[in-house]
Amino acid sequence: MKGWMGKILRVDLTSGVLRDEILDPVAARDYIGGRGIGIYYLNRELDPACDPLAPENLLVMATGPLTGTGAPTGARYMVMTKSPLTGAITCSNSGGRFPTELKRSGYDGIILTGRADHPVYLYIHDGRVELREADHLWGQTTHEATDRLRGETDPKARVACIGPAGEKLVRFAAIMNDKDRAAGRSGVGAVMGSKNLKAVVVRGQQRVELADPERFKAFNTQILDTFKAAAKETPLGLTVNGTAGVVLTTQHLGVLPTKNWQQGTFDGWENIHGERLTEKYLVSNKACYACPIGCGRKTRVEDPDFAGEGEGPEYETIYAMGANCMIDNLAAIIKANYLCNELGLDTITMGATVACAMELVDRGYLSEKVVGRPLPWGDAEALVELTRQTGYREGFGNRLAEGSYRLAESSGHPELAMVAKKQEFPGYEPRGAQAMGLAYATSPIGGSHMRGDPAYFELFGVPEKVDPHEWKGKAKITKAYQDLSAAIDAAGLCIFFAVRNLAGKTLDVHPDGILEYLNAATGANYTLEELMQASERIITAERQFLVRTGISRKDDTLPRRLTHEPMPTGPAAGMVCHLEEMLDEYYEVQGWTPDGVPTAERLAALGLA
Amino acid sequence: MKVRVRCFTGMQQYAPGGRGDFEMALPAGSSARQLLEALGVPPDLEPFVAVNGGKVALDHLLQDGDDVVMFRQMEGG
Structure with missing residues (x-):
């Protein structure tokens, strides 16, 4: 092979x-x-x-x-x-x-x-x-x-x-x-x-052999030249400020989840966005193998309270540990990120679980005695200490180690866990970005932006601008991005390059650049249709597994806060996420029953029967 | 009228004197696009412009005392 x-x-x-x-x-x-x-x-x-x-x-x-x-x-x-x-x-x-x-x-x-x-x-x-x-x-x-x-x-x-x-x-x-x-x-x-x-x-010292090295090299040159030309024209993006640059966008679209998703804008945004990170803490950027972007951040904090050196944070970490906890101390966020890296913790769930605990304490559902300390919104030192405790399951960290759903449920208020399928969301508010809500609810892994990220359409206008507040027609867009992410994830590529440079440039996103790379590398001679069908096969096979675990429409949910409580302030004020309406449309475009189960015909068509 | 302007990613170069946070006098009834023109921003650049905390279209009319934020859009996650 x-x-x-x-x-x-x-x-x-x-x-x-x-x-x-x-x-x-x-x-x-x-x-x-x-x-x-x-x-x-x-x-x-x-x-x-x-x-x-x-x-x-x-x-x-x-x-x-x-x-x-x-x-x-x-x-x-x-x-x-x-x-x-x-x-x-x-x-x-x-x-x-x-x-x-x-x-x-x-x-x-x-x-x-x-x-x-x-x-x-x-x-x-x-x-x-x-x-x-x-x-x-x-x-x-x-x-x-x-x-x-x-x-x-x-x-x-x-x-x-x-x-x-x-x-x-x-x-x-x-x-x-x-x-x-x-x-x-x-x-x-x-x-x-x-x-x-x-x-x-x-x-390992073996080479990865290519089916047609000349074809591969020619296409690689073409794609990298295109990329370099675009980067020269717009020398910004992920290289300069990392993903943290996204704070500017989400804040001003009112979709920066704040105070455990009680609001979509954060007054302290100027202290935590990408330029602050670059100015105050960046040592250098860092690239993965064969990456022309280098969104990784090597950083150093000299503030004695939070001193350290390491990598991060990304946008998602800044949302979860920053705005979502009302913490505008970037040094503390970076320190908590370092601890997550060293102890081996997911920064999104860690930050979101601390935010959930802060709301439980704020509303009197969790006592400071149980937490072992006061836990007001914005407490930077608490974030760092609770992250450390969680990594070792010490003290209250043993409760946090269960994630926000189990923490909120055991405190009598599961509705305060901002999760889909018990997994915490990344940092894009579905009330102001409707398709993101559908993507979270239907992602096979629960709250995630990596298994389908229609934010590219709704927030960044890539490849085309769509109204983030409109819910009609979003099922098709969401499916298109979920399918694209399946192709990217299966091929071994990163979404940051592939979405912009290797995908079709219409609302029917299709992986034409990935196709060329795959065929040159493998000699498998996929047609575009076959590759897109492989993506659908992956998504449907995942759903097939979920259905076997008992998952169906009843589990494709969002917290009531996002579907019933209008966003109180900011550019998305008054909005709720129209999940149920989008779900009907979504199951139809997937070829699933109204209960979210792939039909026998659909399974047969994808070779999954 | 006067508006406060803050320039972020990719827009600082259009700020007078390179200061990213400044006050700008404009004729009453000016639009966001006219503000960009006054700053010498090329017309095809189309940066993200927010007024008083929320994104606006470039034909949005500015008011005295408005708080304008502008930057070049990035993506990520």
């Missing part, structure tokens, strides 16, 4: 048996890779009723055929499993250098199951695979463990590992790779911790 390495590593942590398996070429073609290969295996092998933290749960780490090829942003891998946060499927994506190294070690992916009887790590190098003792690493932060592992294996090895949060089964623990890149969402790190697996260490 070309593009694909053609091989999957099977790891049974209970027995310690490791074996290579051929990547089924038909499955590779039909599901592409990454997220697609993940759902292919989960649907075939995982009991939908499985306890996410039981040994039987599968943890799939999968690259795509463009990972490591040199295609711009082809640096991604996907972690897929059943989530301990949501009980649904999850697919959490990360870049950096680890995914390319994994592929160069000879594998498209790893499928892990079982539970080791003591801490271990997996080491793949020079065609060899071994499980090694990790007792001496248990309890270490992700940074400490990464340094130690590179020291005892190969200084050029790449490491994906969990921190104390994953070991202690925090429901939103991340798997961190290259120290500061995160497969952050839905508790994939807790699943790894439940298997007693501290780390995956890879060192």
Whole structure:
């Protein structure tokens, strides 16, 4: 096979048996890779009723055929499993250098199951695979463990590992790779911790072979030239201020979630937006493998209360830990971000759960005695301390470690958890960006912007401007972006490059640039129709898995706050999210029943019957 | 009339003296587009313009004392 390495590593942590398996070429073609290969295996092998933290749960780490090829942003891998946060499927994506190294070690992916009887790590190098003792690493932060592992294996090895949060089964623990890149969402790190697996260490020197290197190179040159010309004309964007630059947009469209989603604008926005980050804390930007953008932020904080050095924050972190908690102290947000990286926590859920706790305290549903401290809106020091406690499940951190839904429910007010399928939202308010509400409610992993991000249309006007307040017609747009994200996630690319540079430029977003890269890399000769059908197959297969776990329309919900309480102030004042109306339209365009179940005809058409 | 103008990402270069936060005198009834013209912003640039906290179309008419924020749009998440 070309593009694909053609091989999957099977790891049974209970027995310690490791074996290579051929990547089924038909499955590779039909599901592409990454997220697609993940759902292919989960649907075939995982009991939908499985306890996410039981040994039987599968943890799939999968690259795509463009990972490591040199295609711009082809640096991604996907972690897929059943989530301990949501009980649904999850697919959490990360870049950096680890995914390319994994592929160069000879594998498209790893499928892990079982539970080791003591801490271990997996080491793949020079065609060899071994499980090694990790007792001496248990309890270490992700940074400490990464340094130690590179020291005892190969200084050029790449490491994906969990921190104390994953070991202690925090429901939103991340798997961190290259120290500061995160497969952050839905508790994939807790699943790894439940298997007693501290780390995956890879060192690979194989080349990713291309089916038609000349064609690949010619297209790469063309795309990069286009990108460079555009960047020269508009030398801004993600390189200069990172994703944090988005605060300017969301604030002035009234969709910056603030005070646990009670409002859509934040008075302290000028202290937390991207330019402040660049001026005061940025050391340099940082790029993943083969990325011409470099949105990563290497930062340093000298304020003695929050001193540190590391990476971040991104926009989502600034929303969740900043505006959503009414915190305008950027140094504290950065410090909490560092702690999340080191302890292995998802910054979105961490910040959103603190915001939920702040509202519960504010309304008298949670006492300061239980929290162990006062917890007023805007308390920067509390954010940092509670993040640390959560990573170790200490004190009140043990409650926060369950995520906002379980915290709010156990306090008698589940309606105050700002979640879909028990997962906290990213930072775009559906009352002022209607399609985002539909995307959150129907995302297979719960509240997420990465499994379909119609904000590109509604907020950024990419590729075309649409009215963010209009709900009619948004189902089609939402499906188009969900399908596009499936192609990006399966190919091994990053949304930041692919949406703007490799997708069709109409409201019927289609992955024509991805198609050319895929065909040059794999020789699979996909037609555009076949590629778009592969995206639909991935989305529908994920839904098929969710339906087997009992999920249907009743679970495709948003909190009442967003659907019934008009936005009180700002540019989106008076708006609610028209989810129910959009859902009817959405199921129809998906070919699902009004209850959100794929029809037999739809399944048959996609080869899923 | 006078309006307060704050220039962010990609717009600072059009601020008089390079100061991103300034007051600007304009003829009564001026639109946001006329403010951009007065600052020498190329007509095809079409930055994001917000008045008193919310995005406006460029034909929006400004009022005395308005608070104007302008920047070049970025994307991310």
